[in-house]
Amino acid sequence: MKSKNENNFDSLAKNIGKFHLHNKTVLIPAMNRIASHLLAAAFRSFDIKARVLQTYKGLDLGKTHTSGKECFPCQITLGDILLFLKTEQKKRGAAFDPENYLYFLPESDGPCRFGMYNKYQRMVLDSFPGFDRVKIVSLTTTDGYSLEGVIEQDRVLDFRKANYMAVVVADIMERLLWRIRPYEKAAGITDDFIERAMHAVEASFEMHAAAGAYDKILHRLEAVVREGQALIDPAIPAKPLIGIVGEIFLRMHVDSNQDLIRVLEEHGAEVVNSSLAEWVNYITYGQLRQNKINFRLNLKQLNFGRLKKNLRQMLRFGSDLLYQELKQKQFYNRVSKLIDIEHDHKVRHLEQRLQKEDLFTFDVTTETCLSIAAILQFAEEGYNGIVNVYPFTCMPGMTTSAIVKPVMNKRRIPYLDTPYDGSLQPGRDTAIRTFMHQVTQHFQRHGRRGIIQQRAA
Ligand code: SF4
DSSP states (O other), X not given: OOOTTTTOTHHHHXXXXXOOOTTSEEEEOOSSHHHHHHHHHHHHHTTOEEEEOOOSTTHHHHHHTSOSOSOHHXXXXXXXXXXXXXXXXXXXXXXXXXXXXXXXXXXXXXXXXXXXXXXXXXXXXXXXXXXXXXXXXXXXXXXXXXXXXXXXXXXXXXXXXXXXXXXXXXXXXXXXXXXXXXXXXXXXXXXXXXXXXXXHHHHHHHHHTTTTOHHHHHHHHHHHHHHHHTTBOTTSOOOOEEEEEEOHHHHHOTTTTTTHHXXXXXXXXXXXXXXXXXXXXXXXXXXXXXXXXXXXXXXXXXXXXXXXXXXXXXXXXXXXXXXXXXXXXXXXXXXXXXXXXXXXXXXXXXXXXXXXXXXOOTTSXXXXXXXXXXXXXXXXXXXXXXXXXXXXXXXXXXXXXXXXXXXXXXXXXXXXXXXXXXXXOTTHHHHHHHHHHHHHXXXXXXXXXXXXXXXXX
């Protein structure tokens, strides 16, 4: 049955955008389990009802309502929201009111399809009676994921800070997981511990985020780290280290990447995935960078009206970036006093590396520039292997592969592409085994550098 809104393009303008989050249930996709839960807790701290959508169980629905040309993350998230709404509708019957829900789905500009997910999903939701009244809250990279309009103006800044902290803490907890699990004293204890720890930190966010009491959250995190540290068996020698880059959804979403990190660990590796905060910092950095470029252009043209606007934006994004990087460093430093987890890359350093190697440019947006730069950085830091994770047919993922593969071959650093589309790839296991053989050889020849080598020694 078709709704009156089908093919009504007005809906794309009216039902996607920034909507006030209060008195609604905000549905957060579970791209990254820990980050989604901490973000939902930060939302709840600001009296916003937020819950994390169950994920991957609705994949059949997602595939049924896409043509096959869409990116895999679009199919997954579409399936998640459809399954949730259908289940709620059935469970609540006449009491089901679609207007009570807001579906949280950020977007990105640039040449790839991420900017189209929410439009496409809007059209699909509009084709179901009732679901056309579920609005999509879309934050966009074009204004640096500004939160203006979703919460009272005087709370926007605090809300933004709380969300960023949730992202950083989630990154740290994941790094803790990857640092402990390959060296755990007994099989399975790290997974149990991280699940409990996530809920403890989630409760701390819910209680303290709105008040900006981050020190209390940090204390909770430090207690978690201490507990986790005790799970490491010091008799297990250091293992080869692998860095993961790639498309953000796939590399973070364990169901769709078929739990790649665990698979690599089972083959004898320790793994570090690129972080979520790196992407958030990159968006802020990108806005600052673009405004600097525009400023120079407008200065040449003596366009004083625009110059003023550029200056305002430079100040805004410059101070945002400074705050983000300072807080991130502060959190990592506190945790690093207790355990040697890998720190995050600074986006400015990644751009400098790219410029130095002259392989690609930040002028071309999307994740390609981040992935290529992070690969070069991992190689420089002495990682023993690098994996590029992306959805099948993902343009930035394939561009990264085309540029980097010959470079890694030349430098004799093991490199593996792992595209995913939900199917079981014949030969994937063999590819991973071969890659791990090369990684082990690299480790035996070169060891691990920096902080990691100290641990190995
Ligand atoms: S990054 Fe890749 S998967 Fe994501 S929207 Fe772009 S093309 Fe699709």
